[in-house]
Each structure stands twice: as structure tokens, then as C-alpha cells.
Amino acid sequence: MKFPVSHPLPSSADITPCEEPDFVVVDVETACSRVSSICQIGIVGFRQGSEVFAYETLIDPCDEFSTFNIRIHGISPEHVAGKPTFSDVHSVIAGYLGGRITVAHSAFDKGALGAACRLNGLAAIETTWLDSVRVAKRAWPQLSSHRLNVLSRHLKIRHRHHDALSDARAAGMVIVRAMEETGIDLQGWMAKPGKQGKAPPAAEQGPLKGQRIAILGAGRDGTLAQFLAGAGARIVSSVGATTTMLVIGTLQPFGRWVAAEEQYRKAEELRDAGGRIEIVTEAELRLRLEAIRPL
Template structure:
């Protein structure tokens, strides 16, 4: 029997839940219009013991959509029950449990609409997305698709786009992700699920101000940079509110319209005839699909804050950072110095450095991240599995993550490490 509970000496209280792992196959990507074709639910207790399993095909009463993707033909679905015939059984498995899915917003939205069509309430008050969980863990994979994570965590996948098999694969990924999150002492990305409302009556949240200057348009093949002006048009797989919230949290400037100052337009419809798409075409604004945008959103580069900057150092010494006062370093964290020769060459598969900066003023931390990027490394914003080094600025020794950094034996460096030759 597959366990989803991480092996913890002292389990975190927020890890102890009853879980309902879910996967749905659908006739399309729009919950208001498209229908569920199959659904699978596996339930687990807080100790990782499987407590239930249910899966069924569903007759949607409409065209099943991309058969080449899910393999569910009208003939296969003809004798299946309608969703309202299985809704109560599905609801019983979801009730009083945390819904878990890969891209959980998608599965949650489709279930909510199907329950509404059946004149029932979806009994889910919290959900957890394994995609969001692995964005915190940051495993060294090319992407965070179900197939890539299954390969990374050693979970066998036999029938992709089969709801029951995908749910069993999800269980293995969830268990491994929880174990890694516990090792890093990460809180779980639990999302509350209030009763659904018709989106046309949902109030528009106020637009938060962006703290960074607009660096211009996205360069072909280049990274997103804090301050870039981003517009979205058309339907997205990720809920629009979640997509905007994550973008704002990364330091991007979300816009309601497109202008010549827009850095990029995000759309899944290459031939969209929306006003935003027409204006983007007229102004030559770059266009990205949602998946590419989400991938770039994982590594947004530091921008220039809307604050008065300190004068630049003299041209004679452009590579030096202002010399800080000596920093106190906790006895448990050894500060390293860079080797004079590339001693890491003996490592079989060298990883690109991903450096986390702790402490310092906003300006000092931003300057350190800029130096990290200039050296060809990546600046991390959170402690995750991909972090290779830590730079300690003034006050960083009191950061609550220092205990975990020490336990993980990550190299901790003084600020002048960033000024040494790569």
C-alpha cells in the first residue's frame, strides 16, 4: 500500500491531514463550458494509510474533445454514468479532507462546476497543489510536469492521462515531495476554498503598485525581470487571480491593457482576436503562452527599485561592492572562502550555483543579487532544494532559516565572496 506520509522524527502539525488525491480528465480547458470525462479519488489518513479508492468514466453528454490526448471516445463513454449520478460518492470521499492534485486549481474548478450542475455543493475547504509544493521544493528537473517529477522521484507511470493511474503516480510524487519539504522545513502551500461564487459578481481587487522600474520588453530567449509590464488575455489553465498574484509576488507589474510600454502579453490563443492581442500585434509586443510564462516566472531576475540609488562606485574599481563592517557569524555556520582553483571540477555533474542572500538592507540585498546574476549564477528568493550557497549580510545570522541551513550543511559566505573571481 502506498504511503504519502513523510518519515519525520518530529512531524510538523500542518502536515497531519486527511488527504484526497484527485485527477480528472476533461473535454477541454474551460470549466464553465467543458465537462469531466473521468475522475479518480484516492484517500489517505494523516499516517499515510490509504483509506479509500474510487474511479469512473463519466458520460459528459457532449463531444469528448481531444480524443488523441485522453483516448476517451464517445463509444467508451456511452455506457458510463453522468456526473450527477456519482457526485454524492465523490463528495463523500472529498468531505473533511484536503484535496490534492497536480495543478489543483484546474481539478478544483472542474469539480466545482460539475457539482453546481448537479445542484450540489463541493465539500472542499482546503486544497494543496503538488505543482505549487514542488515550486517551493525546487527539485533539479527541467520542468515540473507530472512526468518529469515522476521520473525524478522514481515513481512508475504506465498510462499517462488515465485518471486512476495519474492519481496513483500523484500519490508517489506527493509522498516524496512531502519528505523533501519536511527536510527543508517548508510550510505547505495550503489554499482555503471558500464557497464558489459566479465570477461575474466577484469584486475586482485593487491593483497593487509595482516597486520596480520597467526594464523594457522581454528579449527573445531572455528572462523576466522585476518591473516588467505584463498583460494576460484569453482563458488560462491557472486561475487568473492565482496567476496575477504569483506574478505580483515575483515583482512584475500586471496591466489591464496593452500599450507600447508592455513587456509581454501572455495568451494561450496564438490567433486571438481580443483587443489586447490586436494592440500587441500593432505595437510589436512579445507574446508568450502560459506554460512558457510560468517557467520564466520561476526565475525572475532582480529589477531596479523605484528608490533613489546610491552613487555608482568610481570607474577605477567597478567590480568591488562597498566594504561592509565585519559580520557576526553563528558558531554553527562555517563561513567559507572560494578556492583559488576550480576544485569542484571533480564533481561528476556540476550544478549551476543558486545563491540565497540573507539579511542586509533592501538596497544591499538587491546589489548582492545583481552581483550573483553578473557572475552567471541564479539568485534564490527562498530556501529550497536547489540552493547551493548562502551569502550572509548584516543581520542575516538571526534569520530563522539559519538553523535549517546549518542542518543542511550549505556553504555560508561573507559578502566579499561575491567579489572574488568566478
Template sequence: MNFIALDFETATHERHSACELGICVVENSEIVETKSWLIKPPSYPYFNPHNINVHGIYPEDVKNAPTFDEIWSEVEETLYGNLMIAHNASFDASVLRGCLDYYGIFKPKTQYLCSIQLAKKSWKNLESYGLKNLANHHQIKFNHHRADADAEVCAKLSLLAFERLFITEDEEVKTIFSKNLKTL
């Protein structure tokens, strides 16, 4: 299995307001790298207090951070040719699209899958399929709502789900989840 798990944190309700991005790279069913970038959003220095309460990232944390367009080439290189998985992928894909649109950057034809759908297919009848609940269910500890930690937990949960579903090849994901795969 080869994929990247991705997570965004935002400064405001606007989809182009990414203030942190985390990516976890999985190659041959092993996590090989997890990285994150603090991002100075277009709204800087304004951050919605609600968003700060969720992720704990303050304007001063991103004061000297690059803007999204300044990190995009490195991010794009990591995404290129890989399936992207995110927990509540519609949100993260919309943030990625929003940032790309805001900066006038061409959108790659990246396919993505939501790990919530993957979890629901793998573990029936759980009370909640939220990231924290799934992590607790599998005794995975992490710093919730920080992009690198959320991306890594998403990757770990996806690997566990693929194992439970006996999915061992990238092509099997495309076949089994063909109705759930979306394109950026």
C-alpha cells in the first residue's frame, strides 16, 4: 500500500485559510515520513477564536511562516501520483482546493478517499467514527488537532482498516472503493 494521509488546520471558516498542513507518507504499508508546515494564511493576523480553541495555533505562531504558495512545490512533490487519504476528506480536499484557487495554482488530478468511509467499512457499529474515538478504540495516543499528528493517526487507522479488509495492493483500493474515490 502506498498513499499519503493529509490534514489541514485553518485560521478561519474560509477554505483558503490553512494555517497548518500535515502529511504522512506511507510506502509499502509502512509509515516512512511525517511532516508538517505552519502556514501564514491570507487572513493573517486575524484568526477566529473558535479555530484557535480547536487547534491551539495563534497568529504569532505563523508570523514568520511561509504562505501556502511558498510550500506548494514541496507538497505537490509528495502528493504526486499518490492516493490521498484524509479523515473527513471533504473538508481537507476543500481546503486544498481553496488554497490552490486563492493562489491561482493548477489543481493536480489527485484522487482521495475519506478514512471515515474506510473505518465504517472496517469496524461496524462504533458509536463514533471521529478521529479521536477511532484512535482511542485502537489505543493510539496522539496530539489531536495538530496536523502532523492527525495525518499520522489517519495513516495508522487506514493501514489497520486495509489489513482488516485484506486489502494489500493499491489497485484493490481503486476497485473496492471506486464509488468513494473522488478527484481533487
């Protein structure tokens, strides 16, 4: 396997204002089963959907190489002879990642960097992590696997698996394509779902009496839930075998993005299997109820 020439830059100070990334992506390869044994690292910066800088270097892990790992990435002790150690490039890595949003495909790379810092007595790299596996599972739930090579084939991304720089580029493009295809921006992907409040109690009477309704795109304690409960519905936390209706909130973009949501897929599966669940938008349901009684 031919490896690219290392492209070290002294620090993020070399990045011009027009190249300041929206996020950076990191990927590492390791020499053996010890996650601290980093033997290659690739970092790519993305701004407005395009690559603005890249950094790659082989690293002498000061550790043994297992035949299993060599078979995976093709890096052997001969490749890292005379290359910098992790301590040598720690400040460069920190310069790229520190204070930014850092994407990695799974938690492995985060754990490897943390372990290498601890092993070498170096300061932890302070960054805000975003897992591109989590993003991919939500953006393309229909895929049976969300491994990087599978995603690259699905999205037609050029990719050489288990090369750190190529893996970093591919994971970055996963984020770019997920934003394009779902309409969810970077901050939206960074947001952690908050705990929902308690659902309002169902009114004793109303046109939705007996309905068990799950809501997509709004909280169980929001105005839509209050409206539905006021019409007699019981609000449930998620779609299940006894759910009779999935209501898609007005704030939830309708179309193929809705089809990517897990609750929507569950409702479709139940309906296709003969279940008595109905999928309806908030607007449609309000019109239906208005025809029954003035609101």
C-alpha cells in the first residue's frame, strides 16, 4: 500500500479566516489492540460543504504491530520508522481540533486520542465531538449497515477504507450529505434531544376519545399534545402495537425526511401488517376536527 506524504502544519494559526472550518474530521489507525497505539492520523476541515484543509501523518506508536491490524490498514513497523511520535504531533492535532466541532465515525477515534494523551502524559484535546454514525443512522435509516465503506458506496463517495485521511474525508462528506438531504444544519445535528415533559391527561369526552396518539415533530407536553388531549386522545411516547394514530406536527418537514424518522417507519410497518394505525398531519387532523365541532 502506498501512503501519502505527511502534510504537517505547525498549528491552526496557519488557517486563514476564509479557511476557518465549520467542523473538522479526524480518523486514526492503530498498530495493535491497544487503542493508544496510533500509527496514522488524518484530519480534514470542512467549510460550507467543501474541504478547506487536510493534514495526514504516519506516527511511530512506540508499540508493537499486530498482524491483524497490519492486514486491516497495511501499515507495518517499516512504514513508521523515523516518523514522529504522538508526543511530537500532539500540539499540531490540538491546534486543528481544539475549540472546534470534531467529527469522528464512532467513538473509537475519540477514545484513541484520549488514551494516547493519557499514556504520554499530555493534556487532553478539548473539542466538541459529533459522531457521524449517529448522524448516518438518522439520515439513512433504511441502510442495514452504517459502516463508513457502506455509506461511501451508498453516497458514491470516493473512499479508500482504513486510510486515515481518506476515512476522515469520507466521514466529513457523510455530514455534508446528511445536512443536504435532511435539511438539518450542523447545530441541529449537534443538539441533543431533551427529555420530554409529562403528557397532558386525556379529556373525559371528545372526538378523539379512545385514540392513542404518538406525535412526530413536537413534544408530548407541547401545544399540539394539549390540543389532542383536549379532544380526548391519550398521548403516548412512541409508536407501538396499540397506537392508533401518528400525528406529524406542523413544524416537522413533510416528505422524504419524515420517512427517515424511526417513528414514521414503525407506523408504516404496523399499518402494512394490517394494524389499525393512521398516519396524518396536524393540519389534516385539525381540518377533520373542525368539520365535527367548532374549535
